[in-house]
Amino acid sequence: MLPLRRRSISSLPDATRHALAGGVVIGALALTLLALLVPVNAFGARSPVPAAGALPGDDGAGTLSTPYGPLTAQDRDFVRKVRLAGLWELPAGRQAQQRASRESVRIAGEHLVEGHTELDRRVIEVGQALGLDLPNQPSEQQQGWLTELDRAQGDLYERRFIQLLRQAHGKVFALVALVRAQTRNSMVRALATDANATVLDHMTVLEDSGLVDFDALADATPPTGSGSPAAPSAPSTVPQTK
Numbered sequence: 001m002l003p004l005r006r007r008s009i010s011s012l013p014d015a016t017r018h019a020l021a022g023g024v025v026i027g028a029l030a031l032t033l034l035a036l037l038v039p040v041n042a043f044g045a046r047s048p049v050p051a052a053g054a055l056p057g058d059d060g061a062g063t064l065s066t067p068y069g070p071l072t073a074q075d076r077d078f079v080r081k082v083r084l085a086g087l088w089e090l091p092a093g094r095q096a097q098q099r100a101s102r103e104s105v106r107i108a109g110e111h112l113v114e115g116h117t118e119l120d121r122r123v124i125e126v127g128q129a130l131g132l133d134l135p136n137q138p139s140e141q142q143q144g145w146l147t148e149l150d151r152a153q154g155d156l157y158e159r160r161f162i163q164l165l166r167q168a169h170g171k172v173f174a175l176v177a178l179v180r181a182q183t184r185n186s187m188v189r190a191l192a193t194d195a196n197a198t199v200l201d202h203m204t205v206l207e208d209s210g211l212v213d214f215d216a217l218a219d220a221t222p223p224t225g226s227g228s229p230a231a232p233s234a235p236s237t238v239p240q241t242k
Contacts, residue, residue, distance in 0.1 A: 068185050069185040072184075076130075079127060082123045083135055084138065085116070086119060095109070104205075104209040119198050122191055130188075145164050149164070163216065169199050176192050
């Protein structure tokens with residue numbers, strides 16, 4: 001048998017070389033189109049470990065599809081923070097109703113209880129509809145605030161109650177507005193609308209007490225990703241008025 005002779009592409013006729021080159025180009029275009037059509041999440045819809053550099057509140061699951069529209073990490077973080085807010089603001093409001101001597105502080109506590117009772121009911125409904133795991137107890141930081149209020153007495157208690165709650169609502173108010181403007185999930189949008197009205201009402205009655213230190217609010221430490229605002233940077237004791 002005679003040995004086979006290899007022929008270089010340059011030795012082929014022009015028509016054959018043009019056909020081969022065209023086939024290579026068409027193949028490359030086909031592979032590119034296939035890569036564009038196949039969704040990235042087809043190779044792993046969820047990742048149990050957040051990606052490197054993930055923002056605070058990002059659970060690493062990306063955007064999920066639901067019957068109510070896309071559910072982003074920001075959406076999920078918002079729903080959980082609404083639940084966390086009620087877990088410490090409800091008991092704080094009940095305490096103010098019982099302990100405050102100023103009528104304005106008792107009224108603020110009443111608004112907190114009424115508003116967060118309804119908002120908590122709504123957030124549980126939303127969590128169940130979207131399949132979200134919601135917290136069932138305050139964060140460590142929030143529990144610290146409740147403990148601080150437990151120990152405070154008299155005028156100090158009332159001022160600390162007003163300051164902590166006004167700071168908390170001021171921080172969450174910005175998040176509510178952001179989520180309401182950006183979310184494409186109808187359940188989250190409705191919750192944000194309800195939360196907006198509730199938070200605005202609570203901010204108003206807290207300010208009506210006349211005890212808010214707005215200078216301290218401006219100097220407060222930003223949120224640390226715990227689901228609620230960080231404790232104020234001012235000392236934990238407030239001088240009593242004479």
